[in-house]
């Protein structure tokens with residue numbers, strides 16, 4: 001016990017999540033994690049339908065790890081709305097055994113930062129809880145302005161952009177890049 005405390009004191013990052021790019025070797029972990037987090041009904045969710053139509057950008061798929069153990073995942077899908085190019089974030093999930101350590105927020109922040117560093121990353125859209133994503137910079141969009149290929153709760157359609165007014169002004173159907 002004493003040794004554990006000493007080791008942690010020597011390494012303040014012990015137990016802290018960090019992210020890395022996903023590789024094909026992570027596929028089974030990600031599949032299991034998404035099944036665990038969203039259940040069998042996940043394929044009927046509107047955000048999953050977007051990803052069926054438009055493939056994810058695998059170069060933006062990230063894995064969170066704690067001390068070498070994969071514990072979370074996020075995907076990004078290139079989309080456009082009214083000719084403006086951006087990304088749909090999700091699914092974002094962390095394993096129940098590793099929650100409340102900051103892995104979820106780290107994945108959301110990192111994926112968004114990497115996407116928006118690209119010329120075509122003008123916004124990052126997602127369907128999620130404003131209480132969770134609001135403090136990370138996402139704003140609620142105008143109800144009905146962004147049209148998904150299925151029903152969504154308008155209060156959960158959130159947008160991150162350098163130009164904060166975009167969340168109110170962006171309007172149109174989700175289309176391919």
Ligand SMILES: CC(C)(COP(=O)(O)OP(=O)(O)OC[C@H]1O[C@@H](n2cnc3c(N)ncnc32)[C@H](O)[C@@H]1OP(=O)(O)O)[C@@H](O)C(=O)NCCC(=O)NCCS
Pocket residue numbers: 037038090092093094095098099100101102103104105106127128129131132
């Ligand atoms: C949502 C989820 C990704 C959070 O992962 P996490 O690694 O625990 O996230 P973090 O550690 O960064 O943040 C945890 C904090 O967010 C809070 N939080 C978690 N889900 C929340 C939600 N839906 N709304 C508001 N706050 C939430 C936690 O209570 C915790 O608060 P605390 O720090 O005050 O204790 C994870 O719970 C999960 O995989 N859930 C199932 C799938 C899901 O709902 N994904 C999001 C869909 S967009």
